[in-house]
Amino acid sequence: MIVRDYNRIIEDERDRVVSDANWTSVRMLLAGDGMGFSFHITFLEAGSEHTFHYKNHFESVYCMEGKGRITDLATGETHEIRPGVMYALDQHDKHTVVADEQLVLACVFNPPVTGNEVHQADGSYALEDS
Amino acid sequence: MIVRDYNRIIEDERDRVVSDANWTSVRMLLAGDGMGFSFHITFLEAGSEHTFHYKNHFESVYCMEGKGRITDLATGETHEIRPGVMYALDQHDKHTVVADEQLVLACVFNPPVTGNEVHQADGSYALEDS
Numbered sequence: 001m002i003v004r005d006y007n008r009i010i011e012d013e014r015d016r017v018v019s020d021a022n023w024t025s026v027r028m029l030l031a032g033d034g035m036g037f038s039f040h041i042t043f044l045e046a047g048s049e050h051t052f053h054y055k056n057h058f059e060s061v062y063c064m065e066g067k068g069r070i071t072d073l074a075t076g077e078t079h080e081i082r083p084g085v086m087y088a089l090d091q092h093d094k095h096t097v098v099a100d101e102q103l104v105l106a107c108v109f110n111p112p113v114t115g116n117e118v119h120q121a122d123g124s125y126a127l128e129d130s
Numbered sequence: 131m132i133v134r135d136y137n138r139i140i141e142d143e144r145d146r147v148v149s150d151a152n153w154t155s156v157r158m159l160l161a162g163d164g165m166g167f168s169f170h171i172t173f174l175e176a177g178s179e180h181t182f183h184y185k186n187h188f189e190s191v192y193c194m195e196g197k198g199r200i201t202d203l204a205t206g207e208t209h210e211i212r213p214g215v216m217y218a219l220d221q222h223d224k225h226t227v228v229a230d231e232q233l234v235l236a237c238v239f240n241p242p243v244t245g246n247e248v249h250q251a252d253g254s255y256a257l258e259d260s
Contacts, residue, residue, distance in 0.1 A: 085134070086134050088169075090165055
């Protein structure tokens with residue numbers, strides 16, 4: 001059994017915390033944990049906008065706090081994000097997320113993120129062995 | 131892209147809500163959604179105790195609200211559950227969860243739950259095709 005505490009990670013295990021200008025992701029589970037998915041608590045800062053295209057991953061995102069919007073860039077359709085709303089990128093959907101307030105999100109990736117990926121220019125994560 | 135709202139499910143899509151005496155699970159994503167995992171918001175009632183043994187599944191559980199304890203029945207070790215604590219049953223660990231206050235949990239299963247499983251007498255979910 002693996003037991004991890006988000007609050008302890010924030011204080012003591014900063015190698016599990018990755019940030020860019022306007023987002024922070026706390027990596028609760030990664031590929032090496034052997035669960036077959038990874039699990040992340042992610043913060044998108046108020047006022048920020050993010051375009052992602054996970055060509056190689058499925059991702060689900062559950063909003064725990066905050067307010068924002070997600071636009072499906074294939075259809076142009078926009079959905080409100082608020083606590084309790086989940087979106088799942090079952091078509092590897094290219095999308096833009098806007099955080100009107102800081103968003104706190106519980107994210108699941110399949111295949112699991114290894115921790116070594118970088119966001120590519122096209123908004124995707126490469127697979128580690130690609 | 132799949133978009134679902136927990137609050138709408140609670141009101142209008144009760145087929146996604148399963149309950150037993152002391153727990154309720156809201157099925158945000160199931161196997162049929164094709165993500166390769168399932169995602170559930172689960173409530174364990176204050177004062178309740180639950181023993182599970184997911185022999186056929188990996189499960190991670192992230193505490194969003196409440197207070198409780200998990201005991202690994204193989205080792206006897208007990209861990210506190212509070213907001214921010216995650217446990218992951220990477221060894222299909224048989225375990226007992228006690229909710230000292232109502233626990234609100236974000237749960238991920240791999241392989242994904244189909245929605246047709248029943249808890250068996252041994253605390254496991256059978257695989258649908260087993």
